[in-house]
Amino acid sequence: MYKSFLALVLFFTIISCSEKKSTKNFVLNGNIKGLKSGTLYLQRVEDTVLIPIDTIVINGESRFTCEFNIDSPEMFFLFLDRGVTNSLDNNIAFFAEKGTMNLETSLDFFTADVKITGSKNQELYDEYKKVTSRFIDQDLDLIQKKFKAYKANNTAEIAKIEEEQKKITKRKYLYTTNFAVNNGAHEVAPYVTLAEIYDINLTYLDTIQKSMTPKVAQSKYGKKLNEFIAERKKEGK
Structure with a gap:
C-alpha cells in the first residue's frame, strides 16, 4: 500500500513538472552541437549599441534555454565567446517573437549551420x-x-x-x-x-x-x- 502511495505521488509529481509553463512570453530553446564549454551572450541593439540581456554558461551540456518578456517582435543576437580563439563566426542574428523558438547549430560552423524555427518573421x-x-x-x-x-x-x-x-x-x-x-x-x-x-x-x-x-x-x-x-x-x- 505504501509503495502504491509513493508511486502515485511520483506520478503526479512528473505530471506537474511536465505541465509547468514559463511565465515569460518568449522562450528560446537552443542546441550547439559540439560545444562543451563556453559562454553565450544574448544581445539586443539599443541606440546603435549591442547590449547584453542574458548570459548562458555552457558546461558539458550543449542544450540551453533562456526566457524573458518582449513587447513586440525584435532582432536579437546570440554571441558565442570562444575564449582563446578569434573566429568571426560567432554571432547569430535572429528575429524573436512571442512564443517558443528553437535554434540549432554547430560549434564548427556556428552561423552557417544555424536553423531557427518558431517565428514567421x-x-x-x-x-x-x-x-x-x-x-x-x-x-x-x-x-x-x-x-x-x-x-x-x-x-x-x-x-x-x-x-x-x-x-x-x-x-x-x-x-x-x-x-x-x-x-x-x-x-x-x-x-x-x-x-x-x-x-x-x-x-x-x-x-x-x-x-x-x-x-x-x-x-x-x-x-x-x-x-x-x-x-x-x-x-x-
Whole structure:
C-alpha cells in the first residue's frame, strides 16, 4: 500500500513538472552541437549599441534555454565567446517573437549551420537574406575585378564596373522595397527598410509605410520607421 502511495505521488509529481509553463512570453530553446564549454551572450541593439540581456554558461551540456518578456517582435543576437580563439563566426542574428523558438547549430560552423524555427518573421527574414546574398556575391565579384582594373590602371574598365555596381544596388533596393510592401503584416518589413534602404527616395518609404498593418505600425520597428520618415520629411530629404 505504501509503495502504491509513493508511486502515485511520483506520478503526479512528473505530471506537474511536465505541465509547468514559463511565465515569460518568449522562450528560446537552443542546441550547439559540439560545444562543451563556453559562454553565450544574448544581445539586443539599443541606440546603435549591442547590449547584453542574458548570459548562458555552457558546461558539458550543449542544450540551453533562456526566457524573458518582449513587447513586440525584435532582432536579437546570440554571441558565442570562444575564449582563446578569434573566429568571426560567432554571432547569430535572429528575429524573436512571442512564443517558443528553437535554434540549432554547430560549434564548427556556428552561423552557417544555424536553423531557427518558431517565428514567421524569422522565416521571412531567411527568405530575404537568401535573395540578397546573391546581390552581395555579385558585388564582391565586381570588387575583385575593380581591384585588378586599378592595378592595370584601366580607367575604362573601372568606370564600367562601377556602373554595374550601381545596377546591383538598384536591384537590391527595389527587391527590398517590394519585400517590405508585400510583407507589411509582419515586423520584418519595417526592420529591413531601416536596416537596408533607409536612404531610399521618400516616395518608396511612403509606400512601405502605407503597406504596414496597424499592428505592425505600432511595433518597435514600425514606430521607428514612422519616426524616421517624419524626420526625413521635416529635413526635406
